[in-house]
């Protein structure tokens with residue numbers, strides 16, 4: 890029997906909490922929201938240190954990097 894190849898566990902993303910500074914969260918705990926209006930896209934995550942939900946602007950570069958790391962993304966018309 891051939892085992893399917895297991896994907897490597899995703900490396901944590903380095904993100905910034907306004908209170909804790911740089912923290913690491915797994916990609917599945919980050920949510921990218923792509924808004925059609927320029928400059929309105931953002932991503933959110935729950936800080937693993939203080940627990941607050943952080944929301945930060947996702948520039949085109951950031952959004953691309955997050956998508957490349959397989960962060961779940963939703964698209965909205967804004």
Ligand SMILES: [Zn+2]
Nearest residue numbers: 906909936939
């Ligand atoms: Zn924090």
